[in-house]
Structures are given as structure tokens and as C-alpha cells.
Amino acid sequence: MTNAARNDRGRSIRSVEIAFSIIDVLQEKGGAGVTELAEELDHSKSTIHSHLRTLEDREILVREGDGYRLSLRILDMATHVRDQVGNYDVIRSEVDTLAEETGEIAQFGIEEHGKVSYLYKTTGDRGVETASRVGTQQPMYSTSLGKTILAYLPEERTEEIVQAQAYEALTPMTITSAEELYDDLEAIRERGYGIDDEENFEGLRCVAAPVKNEETVLGAVSITGPSSRFTVDRIHDELSDQVQRAANVIELNTKFA
Amino acid sequence: MTNAARNDRGRSIRSVEIAFSIIDVLQEKGGAGVTELAEELDHSKSTIHSHLRTLEDREILVREGDGYRLSLRILDMATHVRDQVGNYDVIRSEVDTLAEETGEIAQFGIEEHGKVSYLYKTTGDRGVETASRVGTQQPMYSTSLGKTILAYLPEERTEEIVQAQAYEALTPMTITSAEELYDDLEAIRERGYGIDDEENFEGLRCVAAPVKNEETVLGAVSITGPSSRFTVDRIHDELSDQVQRAANVIELNTKFA
DNA sequence: ACACACGGTTCCCCACAGCCGAACGGCTTA
DNA sequence: TAAGCCGTTCGGCTGTGGGGAACCGTGTGT
Known part of the structure; x- marks a missing residue:
């Protein structure tokens, strides 16, 4: 139920999909590391790694001990929404x-x-x-x-x-x-x-x-x-x-x- | 103050950056259309368009009348965080x-x-x-x-x-x-x-x-x-x-x- | 104490993903 | 009816982002 390519009218941007699937997993599990995410999402560690770096730069997620979790910026977004x-x-x-x-x-x-x-x-x-x-x-x-x-x-x-x-x-x-x-x-x-x-x-x-x-x-x-x-x-x-x-x-x- | 490439140790994924810059603008403005986003972020309409499509499929944002806004899924994410x-x-x-x-x-x-x-x-x-x-x-x-x-x-x-x-x-x-x-x-x-x-x-x-x-x-x-x-x-x-x-x-x- | 396993990080290369420009269609305004 | 503005579609070329493999730093078991 995780990966379902449903709506294929028009192309979707793959790397964005990956980024959000990472976010989804982090949300569910409440935190994870590179390797864990890599096998869960079936991508190479290097791919996951650069995604995590990107998301961290954007301050969407934070390094927490031995992994990553979503950052409180989400709370601010929620308030706006x-x-x-x-x-x-x-x-x-x-x-x-x-x-x-x-x-x-x-x-x-x-x-x-x-x-x-x-x-x-x-x-x-x-x-x-x-x-x-x-x-x-x-x-x-x-x-x-x-x-x-x-x-x-x-x-x-x-x-x-x-x-x-x-x-x-x-x-x-x-x-x-x-x-x-x-x-x-x-x-x-x-x-x-x-x-x-x-x-x-x-x-x-x-x-x-x-x-x-x-x-x-x-x-x-x-x-x-x-x-x-x-x-x-x-x-x-x-x-x-x-x-x-x-x-x-x-x-x-x-x-x- | 919006676009600042600060931290260039290691490469960042461009399309993910674009996706989140769209989200940022939608958060600030509380909603916008393709053309508006395109000129605000200095990308072609087609680029923005496919990003919006991707984000909509992921249910990160919703069509609202004559534009897009962030969806309530953010609230759920916030609760988890x-x-x-x-x-x-x-x-x-x-x-x-x-x-x-x-x-x-x-x-x-x-x-x-x-x-x-x-x-x-x-x-x-x-x-x-x-x-x-x-x-x-x-x-x-x-x-x-x-x-x-x-x-x-x-x-x-x-x-x-x-x-x-x-x-x-x-x-x-x-x-x-x-x-x-x-x-x-x-x-x-x-x-x-x-x-x-x-x-x-x-x-x-x-x-x-x-x-x-x-x-x-x-x-x-x-x-x-x-x-x-x-x-x-x-x-x-x-x-x-x-x-x-x-x-x-x-x-x-x-x-x- | 050592070696081994496991996680994160770096590097480089190539295919193809994704960006752009241009052209199109639908809807409103003059 | 034409002109403008919007979202949408298409195809092609280019550079980027994904993969693999090697590397490093830390913890673990013997």
C-alpha cells in the first residue's frame, strides 16, 4: 500500500516523489537513518543521502541522534494552512x-x-x-x-x-x-x-x-x-x-x- | 531573502528545491496559480505545472478555485511531529x-x-x-x-x-x-x-x-x-x-x- | 586488542528525467 | 470578433540526479 503509481495522466517528477516518500516514512516511523530508508524505499543509500541533505538544508527535517525526523517547521506550516x-x-x-x-x-x-x-x-x-x-x-x-x-x-x-x-x-x-x-x-x-x-x-x-x-x-x-x-x-x-x-x-x- | 544557496558542501537536488520553494510561496501567499508561481520563482510555466501536478497527486496541495493551496494533510503531519x-x-x-x-x-x-x-x-x-x-x-x-x-x-x-x-x-x-x-x-x-x-x-x-x-x-x-x-x-x-x-x-x- | 560488521559519506559516470520554449485550448473582457 | 490571460500539452536537448563501489568512523563480539 506504500508505493502505488495511480494517476498516470501526465508525468510526475520522480525525485520529488522520492523526497515525499521519505517524508512519509519519517512521519510514520517517527525517525529513521539512511540505510533504513534506503531499503524501505528501495533506493541506493547515496540517493537517499542526497535527498536527506537537501531536505535538511531546507530545514524540513533535523538530525536527531542516530537518524532524522521531521522538523518543527511543519508546525508553522500547519498554522498557516x-x-x-x-x-x-x-x-x-x-x-x-x-x-x-x-x-x-x-x-x-x-x-x-x-x-x-x-x-x-x-x-x-x-x-x-x-x-x-x-x-x-x-x-x-x-x-x-x-x-x-x-x-x-x-x-x-x-x-x-x-x-x-x-x-x-x-x-x-x-x-x-x-x-x-x-x-x-x-x-x-x-x-x-x-x-x-x-x-x-x-x-x-x-x-x-x-x-x-x-x-x-x-x-x-x-x-x-x-x-x-x-x-x-x-x-x-x-x-x-x-x-x-x-x-x-x-x-x-x-x-x- | 528567499533564494539563498548557502550551504554548498555536497550537491542538492534541484527539483526537490523547486518543489519546496513552491510550497514556501503557497504558504506565504496562502494560494497561487501556475503563472503567478512561475514568475515569482523564475521558472517556466510547464515546469511549475508538472511540479504542481506531482504535489497534487501526493495530496500535499489542493486545487482551490483558481489556484492551489496547501492541504490539510499538513495538519496530520504536524500532529505526528x-x-x-x-x-x-x-x-x-x-x-x-x-x-x-x-x-x-x-x-x-x-x-x-x-x-x-x-x-x-x-x-x-x-x-x-x-x-x-x-x-x-x-x-x-x-x-x-x-x-x-x-x-x-x-x-x-x-x-x-x-x-x-x-x-x-x-x-x-x-x-x-x-x-x-x-x-x-x-x-x-x-x-x-x-x-x-x-x-x-x-x-x-x-x-x-x-x-x-x-x-x-x-x-x-x-x-x-x-x-x-x-x-x-x-x-x-x-x-x-x-x-x-x-x-x-x-x-x-x-x-x- | 583486533577484526569484522554496519551505518553514514564521498566520488564518478551515464542514462534519462526534467526543464524549457512554443504552440494550443478555454474563458473572460472590450 | 478579436485580443488577452490563464492552464495545459508536446517534444527535444542537456545536465542532473540516481546507482554502484569504495571509503571512513564507530561499535561489537571474541
Whole structure:
């Protein structure tokens, strides 16, 4: 699963690929040496060596004892990225509020590369542990965030993403065809919020509301909780209002590009 | 100040340099298109184009409307990096405590590339604004964090860094020679904590204590405040104890490599 | 104490990766 | 309709970046 040459329309730059595969390994392993990287990535030591030198000069990584690890410059990059997407402060405070009010997990996500990426997440005091972490990705078709965003993306882009999905059944409830998905998107547009009814993870339900203006969706806010506390009724009567309110506040404090 | 070929021992890989210069520009500008990048970086559009394609395939950046920006994958990388350095949770909670107790700015930093990099920072309720942000860098010789770390680095590395500095006088108080610096490092080792007496920024003083075991320094904790509230006496009598206590707690909860 | 193994580093050479220029296509503005 | 601006595609020539092998410095086992 490491090396997959997927998208071969047009050439890719090999040495850049190598550089980033090095970074990937360093991220996973949390540090490695020349020889280790060389055999892991199947390149000569000299090749890896000059790459490491280049990355070190760029201060992307640091010598740490007997190997290399990624440098804190990444943290600075992360701060910039965060601020570029939307009004991070507002997003954070609204998501935090949501988590406090409900005691559950609240999240904000956007679409990237046909998947949902989490920009911010708070775990309320009785929040269940989930796999998602800030910066990680989940499928669009199995999450309330993903489906909600999808419902408000430009038609063309929606089409593109819907068609490109592999539709793996993560639970018995997962949507596994483009048709079902289109139906659900329609339903979301009608009621204004999206639901994940144990479609991504058994025993968990989520509600999400979009942050958008007339033409663009920025992303969506969601709350996640165990089905026992998140009954379908409670979602429609109470929780949907809360996420929508949060989404509105973020919307109002966001300059759309 | 953007393109400086500094360190020419050994060859660097050009295309990787280009890729990262693109990333740098995208970080600064928060997004740009092919043509813009091409002239900014003085390369042909086709070159930039294939680089962008490569980076997009790697999901390092995303098409956003009429340009590209860095993707949220960076946030995930940042999380990993944070966790690799030390026990992030403990560092955060201790630094937070410090900031609460004093109401001022508390920080944790490590040495990277001969500079101090900030891993975590909290601004207490009356904390002054400073330039430092998480992931950014400051000189070793003008900050309490830098000098304190320097005092406990392996002799060889200390030497190397001390010699490599440019010693710019940021304020009238800044240490501007290797000799003065060596003296101060000696003083730090004797008393166990380092002081920045308006050496980095006029009107601000800092105290820092190292996090180390017998052979290694991980980094250092510091508090920063206006000289009016941070009198020299108060630093020695009271604040130095507080940073040292925090440093100790972090130390005890850290597995050294 | 020695030699051996293992990691990082250096050197040089050659193939081909990657950079450029030019031409193209799509979209907006006048 | 034409002109400008953008991203994209193409092909060719050149220099760069990848590989192999030899080197060095350090740690390890006997």
C-alpha cells in the first residue's frame, strides 16, 4: 500500500516523489537513518543521502541522534494552512461550544481530494473515541460531514466525486451505490442537514450542517455520539438545530473567496 | 531573502528545491496559480505545472478555485511531529499551568538547525504579544530558551552553534560575541536556569529552565513578561523556581531516547 | 586488542528525467 | 470578433540526479 503509481495522466517528477516518500516514512516511523530508508524505499543509500541533505538544508527535517525526523517547521506550516481555509478562531470556538453543550464529539471538516478532511475536532466530556484526527481523511459517502458537503458542492464536482467512489460497506448501513447517495443528497438539501445513521461506524450516529453562501460550500460542522444517546428523534428535534446554529455563526463570520 | 544557496558542501537536488520553494510561496501567499508561481520563482510555466501536478497527486496541495493551496494533510503531519519530540500532553499542561500561575506567556522550545524552535506556547491573561509562534524560530544567543538549551547541549554541538552565529544586536543588551556567550552559559550551568534581560526585545525579560537527563537536553521551558513586572529580583527569587518546577515535571514524564 | 560488521559519506559516470520554449485550448473582457 | 490571460500539452536537448563501489568512523563480539 506504500508505493502505488495511480494517476498516470501526465508525468510526475520522480525525485520529488522520492523526497515525499521519505517524508512519509519519517512521519510514520517517527525517525529513521539512511540505510533504513534506503531499503524501505528501495533506493541506493547515496540517493537517499542526497535527498536527506537537501531536505535538511531546507530545514524540513533535523538530525536527531542516530537518524532524522521531521522538523518543527511543519508546525508553522500547519498554522498557516489552518488560517487559510477559513476563520479558524470562530470555527474552533463554535465547535468547542457544540461539544460543551452536548458533551459529545464536535468536528469541522472540508472536502479535499474527494474525501473529508478534518480541520478541527473537540471531544466533549463524555465523547466517544473515534478514529478521526485533525488532518486525517474519511470517505465522503459514509459520513454526515461528507454527505452534507457533497450536497452543496457545485453539481459538476459532486458528480465527479460521486462517480469516483469505491463504495465499501463499512457497516451494514453504509450507502453503497451512487443512486442511494444521490437520494440522500437530495434529502439533505431539503431538510438542510445530513445524517450518518451508523453508516461509518457501528453504534455511532452523526448530524452535520453545511457552512456555505449561495454559490460555495466551505465545509460542514458535525456532532457525533453513540446511538443510545443519539436517537433518531433527538437528532431531528434537537441536535440538528444545534449544528445548524453553529454552522450559521461560522458562516456569518467567514469571508468567502 | 528567499533564494539563498548557502550551504554548498555536497550537491542538492534541484527539483526537490523547486518543489519546496513552491510550497514556501503557497504558504506565504496562502494560494497561487501556475503563472503567478512561475514568475515569482523564475521558472517556466510547464515546469511549475508538472511540479504542481506531482504535489497534487501526493495530496500535499489542493486545487482551490483558481489556484492551489496547501492541504490539510499538513495538519496530520504536524500532529505526528509534535508527538515525536516529547510528551506533548505533559508539556502542554505544564506550560499552561505556568501561564495561569503567572498570567504571562509561557513557552516550550527545542534546538533545531542552530536556532530555537517553539513547540508550544500559551499566552496568559495579561500576556504581552510577542513575535514567536509555534513552529517558528529565534536565535539561540538572544533568548533565555536558546541560551539555556545551549548550556546543556553536548560540548561539541554547543561549540559548533556558538561559532556559527552572526550575533546581531537586537537590543542594546544583546550578547554579541562568543566570549560573552560562553560566560553566560557557564553562569546558567551554575544556577540551573537562564535569563534574557531585554536581550531579544526591549522591555521584555524571560527565565528558562532546561528539560534534560544526565546526557541529553530535550529542550527548555520559559516565562516571558514585561520588565516592569519581571524585576531581576523577582526572577531570581520566584519565577526561576516556577520554571524549574515545570521543567522537572516534564523531565519526569519524558522518556529520553 | 583486533577484526569484522554496519551505518553514514564521498566520488564518478551515464542514462534519462526534467526543464524549457512554443504552440494550443478555454474563458473572460472590450 | 478579436485580443488577452490563464492552464495545459508536446517534444527535444542537456545536465542532473540516481546507482554502484569504495571509503571512513564507530561499535561489537571474541
